Amino acid sequence: MPVEEANINIMTHAFLYGTAVFEGIRGYSTASDPGRICIFRAEEHFTRLKRSAQVLKMRLPAEMAEMLDLTRQLVARSGYRCDVYLRPLIYKSAVRIGVQLDDQQEFAMFVLPWGRKYQQGAPGVSVGISSWRRLEDNAIPSRAKINGSYVNIALSTDEVSANGLDEPLLLCENGHLAEGAGMNVFLVRHGELITPGENSNILEGITRDSLRLLAEKELGLRVIGRDVDRSELYAADEMFLCGTGAEILPVASVDRRPIGTGQPGAITCQLMQLYGRVVRGEVDAYRHWLLPVVSA
Ligand code: PMP
Numbered sequence: 001m002p003v004e005e006a007n008i009n010i011m012t013h014a015f016l017y018g019t020a021v022f023e024g025i026r027g028y029s030t031a032s033d034p035g036r037i038c039i040f041r042a043e044e045h046f047t048r049l050k051r052s053a054q055v056l057k058m059r060l061p062a063e064m065a066e067m068l069d070l071t072r073q074l075v076a077r078s079g080y081r082c083d084v085y086l087r088p089l090i091y092k093s094a095v096r097i098g099v100q101l102d103d104q105q106e107f108a109m110f111v112l113p114w115g116r117k118y119q120q121g122a123p124g125v126s127v128g129i130s131s132w133r134r135l136e137d138n139a140i141p142s143r144a145k146i147n148g149s150y151v152n153i154a155l156s157t158d159e160v161s162a163n164g165l166d167e168p169l170l171l172c173e174n175g176h177l178a179e180g181a182g183m184n185v186f187l188v189r190h191g192e193l194i195t196p197g198e199n200s201n202i203l204e205g206i207t208r209d210s211l212r213l214l215a216e217k218e219l220g221l222r223v224i225g226r227d228v229d230r231s232e233l234y235a236a237d238e239m240f241l242c243g244t245g246a247e248i249l250p251v252a253s254v255d256r257r258p259i260g261t262g263q264p265g266a267i268t269c270q271l272m273q274l275y276g277r278v279v280r281g282e283v284d285a286y287r288h289w290l291l292p293v294v295s296a
Contacts, residue, residue, distance in 0.1 A: 018148020
């Protein structure tokens, strides 16, 4: 149905309390055949959706094969012949006051055209460390992609943009780096890639996972997941943010201190180039990450 007609009651639990989980999935068209859209790592996204749902005592509405088929059908029937973004969500659908979890759920998914946030050759973004801390695992777990937790990201984004910077970085309560606003973070130091580990209140990003693998297997780099100190950010040779929506976003400065030369670094550029080819099906070894669909 048209998105404008897909409405919910204002007393819906998920609207009142933020009790929903979601995914952001990208589909890439190719210049030679714009009607053929490759959905990137769809199964991994639905697996993460399932794990997020489990935290809020919800479940995927169907088996994996059917979820993938629904996704394929939605893209095919959308008629889009360009890059797209898919947003599946599972939400608490009870219409009532009362915050307890054991209740009804619904599933929805929509698709939108979606261009690239960063064009190769553009300068990197300015980032600033937010005074808002990343949600702790025992408050609202970042490992689960829970709608209500995005207030944390909205607050930090608003703060740094009021200070004239592009993107926030959020620290954990213990002072180590967690992640950016809906993006994981990588630093390059001494020729190695470093990213906050899975116990640093991060969402375990699918782009992060893809880049780790590509960096190790294709570029022969060492990739380390560990605690990252604030001062390491200022000392980094290169830095980038990554996520489904933004892909790879080079960082030019942190708290107004330039990173490297202030231009996207060599490793960042190599990864951007490689990732750009992988998601469009130009690298045979990674075609299994793509779910091809022919749009009507
Ligand atoms: N962290 C958060 C909080 C996010 O919302 C996202 C976007 N899904 C990411 C990291 C990046 O994850 P992915 O690469 O799977 O999009």
